[in-house]
Amino acid sequence: MIDLLLTEAGRTAIVNAQVHGTGAVNITACQVGSAQYEPDAAQTALKASIKQMPAIAGSITDPTVLHLTAQDTTNDAYSVGEIGFFLEDGTLFAVGSSSGEVIADKAAASQLLISYDVVIIDAGDLSELITVTGDGFLNPQATESTQGIARIATDADVAAGIDDEAFITSKKLAPALIPRSHVGMLLMTFSALTPKQLGYIGTWEKLPDDVTILTGTPNVAPVGTNNPAAPLLQHSHTFTGKAHTHGFTGVAHTHTFTGKAHGHTFKGAAHHHGASFKGRALPPHTHMAEAQDSGTSKGRSGNYSSKGEVSSVSAGTPSGTVTVGNATVGGTNTATIATGTNRAATATGTNSAATATGTIANTGTVSPTIDVRGKRVLVNAYYRVE
Numbered sequence: 420m421i422d423l424l425l426t427e428a429g430r431t432a433i434v435n436a437q438v439h440g441t442g443a444v445n446i447t448a449c450q451v452g453s454a455q456y457e458p459d460a461a462q463t464a465l466k467a468s469i470k471q472m473p474a475i476a477g478s479i480t481d482p483t484v485l486h487l488t489a490q491d492t493t494n495d496a497y498s499v500g501e502i503g504f505f506l507e508d509g510t511l512f513a514v515g516s517s518s519g520e521v522i523a524d525k526a527a528a529s530q531l532l533i534s535y536d537v538v539i540i541d542a543g544d545l546s547e548l549i550t551v552t553g554d555g556f557l558n559p560q561a562t563e564s565t566q567g568i569a570r571i572a573t574d575a576d577v578a579a580g581i582d583d584e585a586f587i588t589s590k591k592l593a594p595a596l597i598p599r600s601h602v603g604m605l606l607m608t609f610s611a612l613t614p615k616q617l618g619y620i621g622t623w624e625k626l627p628d629d630v631t632i633l634t635g636t637p638n639v640a641p642v643g644t645n646n647p648a649a650p651l652l653q654h655s656h657t658f659t660g661k662a663h664t665h666g667f668t669g670v671a672h673t674h675t676f677t678g679k680a681h682g683h684t685f686k687g688a689a690h691h692h693g694a695s696f697k698g699r700a701l702p703p704h705t706h707m708a709e710a711q712d713s714g715t716s717k718g719r720s721g722n723y724s725s726k727g728e729v730s731s732v733s734a735g736t737p738s739g740t741v742t743v744g745n746a747t748v749g750g751t752n753t754a755t756i757a758t759g760t761n762r763a764a765t766a767t768g769t770n771s772a773a774t775a776t777g778t779i780a781n782t783g784t785v786s787p788t789i790d791v792r793g794k795r796v797l798v799n800a801y802y803r804v805e
Contacts, residue, residue, distance in 0.1 A: 421502075421515045421516065421517045421520065421522055422515060423487075423502075423504070423513040423514065423515040423535050423537050424458045424460060424513060424514055424515065425460070425512070425513050425537065425539065426460050426461070426462055426463070426511050426512060426513060426514060427460045427461055428463060428510045428511060428512070429444075429506075429510065429511070429512035429513055430460075432444045432506060432510060432512070433539070433542050433548055433549070434542075436548045436549075437542060437543060437548055443547070443548055443549060443550045444506060444512070444548060444549045444550070445506060445507045445549075445550045445551075445552055446475070446477060446487070446504050446505070446506060446507075446512055446549065446550070446551045446552070447475075447505065447506065447507040447551075447552045447553065448471055448472075448475065448504070448505040449471065449472040449475045449487070449489035449502065449503070449504050449505070449533075450465055450468050450469075450470070450471045450472070450502070450503050450505065451465075451468070451469050451470060451472060451489075451497070451499045451501070451502050451522075451533075452465040452466060452467040452468040452469050452499070452500060452501040452502070452503075453467045453469055453497070453498060453499070453500045453501070454466035454467035454500050454501050454516065455500040455501070455516060455517065455518055455519055455520060455521070456501070456516050456517075456518055457516070457517065457518055458501075458514045458515065458516050462511060462514055463510075463511050464503075464511055465501050465502075465503050465511075465514070466501065467500070467501070468503075469497050469499075470491075470495065470497075472489040472490065472491050472531075472533075473490065473491055473492065473493065474489070474490045474491075474492075474553055475487065475488065475489045475490075475504075475551065475553035476488045476490075476551060476553050477551025477553070478551065479545045479546040479549065480536070480562055480567070481562065482543075482544045482545060482546065483538055483539055483540050483542075483545060484536055484537070484538055484545070485536070485537040485538075485539065485545055485549055486534070486535070486536050486537075486567070487504055487534070487535045487536075487537065487551065488532065488533065488534045488535075489502070489531075489532070489533045490530065490531065490532050490533075491525060491530065491531040492530045494527045494528070495525065495527065496525055496526050496527045497524075497525055498521050498523075498524050498525075499521065499522040499523045499524070499525070499531075499533075500516060500520075500521060500522060501514065501515065501516035501522070502514070502515045502516070502522060502533065502535075503515070507552070513535075513537060515535070534568065561584075561586070569584060569585060569586045570584065570585040570586070571585060571586060571587075571588060572585035572586060572587045572588075572591065573585075574591060577591050577592075577595050596618070597618055597619070597620055598617065598618050598619050600614075600619050600620065600621060600803055601803065602621065602803050602804065602805060603637070603802065603803060604802065604803045605632075605800065605801070605802050606619070606623070606800070606801045606802070606803070607798045607799070607800045607801075608798060608799055608801075609796075609798055609799075610799070611799070613625075613801070614801050614803070619803075621803045621804075621805060622803065622804050622805045623801040623802065623803050623804065624801065624802060624804055625799065625800065625801050626641075626800040626801065626802065627641055630800075632800070
């Protein structure tokens with residue numbers, strides 16, 4: 420839609436009403452023409468006027484917005500290339516046109532309704548400065564406080580959700596009211612209602628209770644368990660040992676020793692030895708001797724003849740007693756340091772162990788309970804499968 424340009428004459432009229440108190444500016448007529456051009460603020464008339472519209476209407480829909488409408492219900496046919504709104508004294512208040520662009524086409528069997536919103540931001544509250552006089556049907560732009568006309572929103576407008584002037588039809592509203600979702604979407608809710616009851620489309624499945632949701636590669640099927648760690652339960656152990664033997668082999672080894680040098684001191688008690696003897700009778704025998712010149716004999720005593728012969732001796736029996744006197748025996752002997760090595764052979768053998776049995780006393784906690792998951796909230800979790 421082509422915008423309206425406020426002319427210099429129109430702006431002057433507003434300033435006079437605002438500053439000099441000349442009264443409100445009154446718009447009373449609308450003309451359409453066929454020319455197409457870029458309008459000039461100094462312009463005072465249309466370049467190729469076709470006709471004056473039979474009816475106009477207008478109102479202030481916002482302190483800075485002037486809403487204008489023009490209507491032609493005749494059988495005239497024409498193309499509109501320019502449009503102008505005029506004050507009651509004939510002053511061109513605002514003009515609209517564009518090079519090479521048609522504003523509207525009217526056929527003989529149709530009606531033409533043109534609406535414009537003019538925004539004037541530097542004049543204050545327009546409701547005190549501008550009025551519109553006409554017998555046309557007022558169709559202002561609909562606002563939250565003003566009844567009027569509005570554009571129907573497109574699907575793109577609804578999806579974008581930013582247009583606050585276009586209205587939405589029930590056909591476009593219904594899908595918009597359905598919560599948006601897609602296959603594979605995860606929905607967690609504190610509500611006991613199912614996704615379908617909440618207005619979601621598609622097919623949903625509920626995740627099992629008491630599962631942990633982790634980020635990572637998606638995997639719908641639960642993996643592992645969610646059992647919390649717990650202390651060791653109270654229990655006991657009974658055992659029976661198996662009869663067995665131990666075999667061993669000693670390592671061959673030697674012992675080295677060194678004796679300490681030492682001595683022994685001894686002293687015998689005073690004593691004596693007694694003895695008696697008796698000899699056998701000697702047989703008859705003779706003794707031979709050599710006489711010396713001196714006349715004495717050399718050798719043992721006896722009866723010698725001058726010729727050196729000894730007379731025979733008769734036999735006799737020897738006998739007697741021998742006594743040895745008391746004597747004390749004493750002294751010391753010394754032993755040298757003794758050293759040496761003895762060798763032990765390798766020792767082998769086997770001992771046997773009997774069967775052992777016994778019981779270890781109870782330990783742990785009776786019926787323990789613990790939760791290691793910390794603080795948490797419980798929700799219902801669903802995922803969309805189609």
